[in-house]
Amino acid sequence: MEATREIYWNVNHALIWVMYLFAFLALGGCAWGFWSRLPLYRQGKPLDRLDRLSLRLKLMVRGALTQAKVLRVQVPGTLHAFFFWGFLLLFIGTLLIMLQADLTAPLAGWTFLKGTFYKGYSLTLDLAGMIAILMLAGLFVRRFLVRPPALPTKRDDYLAHALLFTILITGFVVEALRMAATEVHQNPELARLSPGGLLLTPLFAGMTPAGISITHKALWWIHFFLAMAFIVAIPFTKLRHLFTDPANYLFTDLRPKGAIATINLEDETAEQFGAAKAADLAWKDIYDADACTLCKRCQDRCPAWNTEKPLSPMRVVQQVGELALNDPQGDLCRYVTEEVLWDCTTCRACQEICPVDIEHVNKILEMRRNLALMEGKFPGDEVRGAMGNYEVNGNPFGLAWAERGAWAEGLDVVTLESGEPFDVMYFVGCYASFDRRNREVAKAFARICSAAGIRLGILGKEEKCCGEPPRKLGNEYQYQTMAQENIERIKGYGVREIVTTCPHCFNTLARDYRELGLEVPVRHYSTLLAELVQQGRLQLEPGESFDCTYHDSCYIGRYADIFEPPREVVQLLGGTIAEMDRNRMESFCCGGGGGRILAEEKVGTRISAARVQMAGETGAPMLVSNCPFCLTMFEDGIKTGGLEGSLAARDLAELVAARLPAPGSGR
Template identity: 65%
Template sequence: MEATREIYWNVGYGVILPMYLFTAIAVAACAYGFYKRVEVYRQGKELNRLDNLSERIVLLVKNLFGQIRVLRVSGPGVPHALFFWGFVILFIGTLLVMAQADFSQPLFNVVILKGSFYKLYSLLLDLAGFVALLMLFGLSLRRFLVRPEGLKTTRDDYLMHILLTAILLTGFFAEGVRIAATELKNNPELARFSPIGLFVANQFAGLDDQSLKQLHKLWWWVHFFLVMGFIVTIPFSKFRHLFTTPANYLLTDLREKGVIATINLEEEGAEHFGVDKVADLSWKDIFDADACTSCKRCQDRCPAWTTDKPLSPMKVVQQIGEVAFGNSGANLIETVSQDALWSCTTCRSCQEICPANVEHVNKILDMRRNLVLMQGEFPGEEVMVAVNNIEVNGNPFGMAYAGRGDWTAGLDVQVMADGADVDILYFVGCYASFDKRNQEVARSFIKICNAAGVRVGILGKEEKCCGEPLRKLGNEYLYQMTAGENIELIKAYEVKKIVTTCPHCLNTLGRDYRDLGLDVAVEHYTVFIESLINKGALPMEPHQFDYTYHDSCYLGRYKDITREPRNVLHAAGGRITEMKKSGYESFCCGAGGGRILAEEKLGSRINVTRVRMAQETGAPLLISNCPFCLTMFEDGIKTGDCEGELKVRDLAEVVAERIIL
């Protein structure tokens, strides 16, 4: 007997018309629900997220069917992905049934589901349904019994789990009763290719044919209307993320990571800057609230939330959605709260881990812009002082311009204003220029360059703060003013390449300044030193040492530079013990987002939390690559009672000590 089955066994072909009618109604209701949501998205400003469509489609396919972003985290990531793949296989199976029963067989007398293919089809669908059911059971246990801290359970969650479980179970019940009435009696060999259905069939094997047919019709229609209910509820429940999350893969920001819109401060008629109302957002910012799955991965990795501050990236996105769909005239800043907005270190950990590709950081920065540019608000008096110092003296310490190059005494370094002929311009930054601890890093970098025969120039007293802390705090006006002056100088000296020891300067000069007219190659010193080592240009004798390494947020997550610093330290003789949070999972030092200028008044200290992670490795040395991180760790070691057990050094200092003179 050929392996196949009658598609509409027991229910008859008469169900086709009402089945398609109800399906059309359900799909129409679903479409209407999304139409109403699109009307809310349109409250936001226009934004083109369909450029480079082919690249976007590739990202959609990779992330949707590969579940790449979902699988980035262990724990719930794997069962979510397995559940998704199981459901996809079931959906494909349903399409094949439809293709045969409603098109190929009645129109062309072509049977697709037969023979070996049907056996494989039956086996795959049974296993896919079982895996989906098993994963759903595990996820239900996690949400409703284990209840991880911070995972909020709503009515939608109960609806989703109950409805999906019912759909899977009724599907197996309908299949099992059919097998009990047909294959179990007439073709038991074929029934083995439906192992779950066979198990269910055995439970009903004692019933007579009439009872089995009645049960089959019952389960068939119940299953069908549950599926219709599922389709209808999609836009009106958390089920909507089945569409909005994949759509967010298509709508991803293809620009370089960390790009912030540069405001045209001289635009005629511009009277409002930043965001304090839903209408100030882009439509994509509102759409993100619908794409969010409330998985709390962003919240779990947020250094502010982890250290008991009032910021949850997940909550910020959800609050935007609540205002957009509930009271679009409400003040977003008051809804989110200033304390939450100022707590952000812009570390990007939330965006890096988000399975739905939600963009958290720029929403916060846009609200900060409104606070500063429209309301004159800052996170504290100390920040206002630092900002005024940058405006007057070009640095947050209030030190005189003339002293910016004093750290170079005794070093072979040229000042650009003196007609320097150099290979690179070293953009020193404020901390390496004025902070004594970070001046040692700058001196070490110059020694490395000298040893490699690299001619180095600096702007000296002409250099100003790159403006990054200002911009991240929302002061776009002062940022553009200081950036413009730096850009004018760099262009005037016809600089071909810039190297900096500060990841914040790296991002700002190499990415943000492009919007203001600077197009010069900018490189971080860790990458530059690695290239010197690889070329054999750096005479260095390695000495063994044990260390742990901190990936600064603005080098790792923003610039994808994680391998190069480790290569340099390995060449210097280092043996690394990684912290539990490293690479793209690295935990922030607490200084980003302009927080280097602000006192940490809420919750516990982020830098102490990170220093203790380093201490747990047992390594005696913590190595950083950023002046902000170095400053925060020096303080964290003292306030965290780690003195004597842990010492922090910069990568340049370690390399400079191993140079052969």
């Protein structure tokens, strides 16, 4: 007997048109539901997210089918991914039935659901359905019984689980009834290839053929209408993410990580800078609320949320969508609240872990722009004072611009205005120029470059802050003013290459300044040090091995994907790294990003203290970083966290410089 089965067995074929009528009605209702949401998204500003379409389509297909980003969180990710794959196979199986029953068989007389193919088809679909039920049960237990802290559970979650469970279970019951009547005794070998249905057939062993027929027919239609209800519910519930999430891969931001739209401050027709209401954001920012699955991965990784502050990236995304839907002209900054907006360190942990490419950070930055440029508001008086210092002195400390290059006295470092030859321009930054602790880092880096035969040139008193902290605090005007002056001087001196010891300067010069016309290559010193050590261009004194832990700065790690070069330097120096639980892409912010280096931290635990505590838990006596903000925050965190004497903060450059031969040693 050939392996196959009758399509639509026991269903009155004269009523198949009813099935298709309701199927088209359900699909129409689903389409109308999504169409009705388009005006919601169109409130936002235009944004081209269909450029480089072939690449975007690849990202969409790859992201949806591989579930790679979903799988980054092991347990719930695995449950969700396998459920998705199982349900997808069941959907494909349904399409194949429709293809044969309504196209190939009646039009060409070709049936392909038979023989070996049908055996594989039957087994695959049953296994897919069983896996889907098991994974859905796991997700049910996690959400409704385990209840992870702060995981929001709403009506939509109950509806989705109820519909999916009943659709899957009734599907197997319908199959079991058909098998009880047509396969279990007639073709037992084929029946074994439908293990899900076979498992349930004993339930109907005592039923008469007429009873099986009636029950099967009733449940077949119940199963069908449940599936149609599911289709209709998609655009009106959380289930819409079945479509909005793959589309969000299509709409992903293809610019360099952390790119921010540069405001045309000379546009005299502009009446609004930043986002005062939802419509001031881009349409993608509103759309993100529909793509959000409320999985809270972003919230779980937010350093502000994890130190008892009110910021939840997940909640911010939802609030944008809520206001766009319910009060389009509402005050967005008040709805989200200023406290929440100022808490963000722009560490990007939320965006990197998001399984559906939601963009949290720039929403917050646009609202900050409104607060700073339109309302003149900042987190506190200390920040307002720093803004005044930037305007007058080009640095947040209010120190004299003429002293900016004083740290380099006695070192083989030249100022560009002197006209002396140099190899690489060192953009020093404010902290390495003025902060006593970070000046030591600048000196160490200069000595390393000199030992490697690299002569550094600096702008000295002509250098101003790169503008990153004020920009991240919403003060685009202050950023562009200082940036234009820096760019003009860099271009004027014909600089061919720039190196920085500050990740914030690095990202700003390498990425943001390009929009303002700077095309000079920029690199962070950690990659330069790795290159110098690996190539043997530094004669280093042998030293004792040492233990340490290493902190991935957000703006070098998540923003620039530089993880291994600093570690390689430490290891080549004889260091053994005890990794913190939160490392590399999962690193925990020091608390200084997003302009927070300038602001007092008044709510909850200090982020720096939390990170230093993580370092202390490794048992390592040294915390190594490669960012002036991180070093400053860790020095403070060690003091306030009670770890003085047991943990010391060091910069990567200090470790390398400590191995350089002493001057006059002859080496």
